[in-house]
Structures are given as C-alpha cells and as structure tokens.
Amino acid sequence: MLRRITPTTIHPPFANYCHATLVQSTARWLYVSGQLGIRPDGVIPEDFEQQAEACFDNIARILAEAGMRTADLVRLNAYLTDPADLATYMMVRDRHVGDPPPASTLLVVQALARPQFRIEIEATAAA
Amino acid sequence: MLRRITPTTIHPPFANYCHATLVQSTARWLYVSGQLGIRPDGVIPEDFEQQAEACFDNIARILAEAGMRTADLVRLNAYLTDPADLATYMMVRDRHVGDPPPASTLLVVQALARPQFRIEIEATAAA
C-alpha cells in the first residue's frame, strides 16, 4: 500500500528517512495528534531522550488501537525546542522507525504547549 | 467517515482534542492553507483572541465552500508566536471544534508571514 520514493536524481536523505511516501487511493488514513513526552501514568520525564521514547511509545499505541503498525507510517513531523537535542532525536528515531523508514520533517521551534515539553512528534499513517 | 481514536493505553489528551482521527478510503479531502487572523474586510485585529476567532471563522467559510463542516475536521495545526497566548487559544478552540474534537498539533514559532500576525491555523478535513 505504501511505496517509499528516494530518487537518485537528488542528494540522499541525511538520516533515517525516505524522501517521500506514495500511498494508494484504497488506503485508510490515520492522522495522529502531535504526541508529547508523557507516560501513561502522567509522568513527564525531564530527560529529552526519555521524552522522545515516550512520544514514540504513544504513537505505537495509537497505531495499534487503529489496527496499524510502525511500517504504516507515511510521514513523521518532529518538533524540538533545543537544537542540542537533534542528534539524540535521530538516535531515538532509528530505534523506532521501520526499514524503509517514513518521510520526515524536522524543525526546532520556540516552545510547545507547556514549558516542560522538549519534543512533539506528529504522525500520519496509511494502510 | 471519521473515527476518533483515543486509546486508554496512553495518557488522555491535555485539552480538547483526540489523539488521532481515522479516515476511510472513500473520503474526499480538504487541505486548508494556514489561516491568519484577518477579517473579510482586510482588518487584522491587534488582539490575539480576535485574531484566533478570525482564523476559525475563515476555516468555517472554507469548509462551507467545499460542502463540509466543522465536524469533518481531521486535524488542526495551530502556530502561535507567544507562549503567553496558549491558554486563550485553547479557550477559543473550545468554542469552535465539535464533539468529539479533531486531532491537533500546537507549536509556538518565532514568527509568521507578517509581524502583526500572532496565530496561524492550518486545517485538514475529510468527508
């Protein structure tokens, strides 16, 4: 249902993402809210890496609830608040995305919905 | 056509949004440009709350032109320029989104297309 597009006519991706995902018209879609680094019990870890892990855990559980899985991710949009966390984010992403990985957008923004949050990850999936 | 997904395996949403929206393959889609706080006559209110109201009014009129309505919103992506406006944004959103509400992403960014704009809201709908 998903085809990853990474043309050889442009520079390869810098990290673990594909340049684009092509989705057939028969797919159903899952639009996931920007997920924050909060665990099921309400704990918000101070550590960036643990927040990023919690975001991916949340996305995995939402996908499961909709009968989908990580391989169905079309695009991940990640929003960090500190450029110093970029390398750690990419490391955590590597642990969670499939092979081939989804398309990706990665931005550093001024702030998120509450000051303690250091990352928000939005996902779009189709299957 | 839309099913709101809010799994009990993760922390509930902090505010008036669902964790994800599932859309069937038979839907047609409306991708709305980031809407700014400008009224039909070109007036851009200085007040944040009035700008946010104008964004939602614009979205409602675009939905109507496409034969859709607020209940068809799949995801709202809101971009503010000042974290001090977050609570007001959530209050305005409560007045405009349906029940159940759409998925959501909320970011504070450095600036928008012109300095007088304090909020931009992008919408995706399906019906």
Add this chain to the structure above:
Amino acid sequence: MLRRITPTTIHPPFANYCHATLVQSTARWLYVSGQLGIRPDGVIPEDFEQQAEACFDNIARILAEAGMRTADLVRLNAYLTDPADLATYMMVRDRHVGDPPPASTLLVVQALARPQFRIEIEATAAA
C-alpha cells in the same frame, strides 16, 4: 482531481496560494519529506535564494519519480529561519508553483536540522 477553493466570503490570499485544495477519493497521495537546500552533488549554497531554488528542484524531481508534477501539489509547508527572507521566498515560490497554486502554510522557526540550512519545504501532492 484537484479543485482549488478560494471563497469570496473571506479575505483573498496575501500571495500566490489558494485557500484550500479539495482532493477526490480516487487520488493517490505523495507525502514528501521536508526538503532542504542541498544540490544533488551535496553542495549547500550559503545564499537563501539558491537554497530555496534547490528545495523546489528537489521537490520537482521527487514528483517526477512518482509520476506527478507541480500541478499536483496539494499543499506546500515552508519553514524559514529568518523573517528577513520571507519576501525572497515568495518570489522563488512564484517561479515554481503552477496556476492555480497549491494551498500553503508559512512559518519562521528557530532552527532546522543543521545550522547552515535556512529553509525547509514540505510538500503534499495527489493525482
């Protein structure tokens, strides 16, 4: 397959974009990663305008690889790091988008994946 929606009940777009794009259910979709200003040989121009041109060139090549073209763009999301570059971005966009143009979201963010990047453009297309 695409219909551009620009209602007369709201203020017209400020620049070269439509207020919304309506997509039929029979379309297949292309979700493009945020493209950066890097040329096929790996050169990252210092100049903002050349980076923006490289982003659009990359998008055009990805569309071509998927059997699509610029007219199939549903929405462009552009992320700049300096508000001083907004006018140049809009000039470059005018050279590349079709008529009628796609929907658009335009934000100024704190930073991108590497300090030398000054613009990232994410695209969604359907045909």
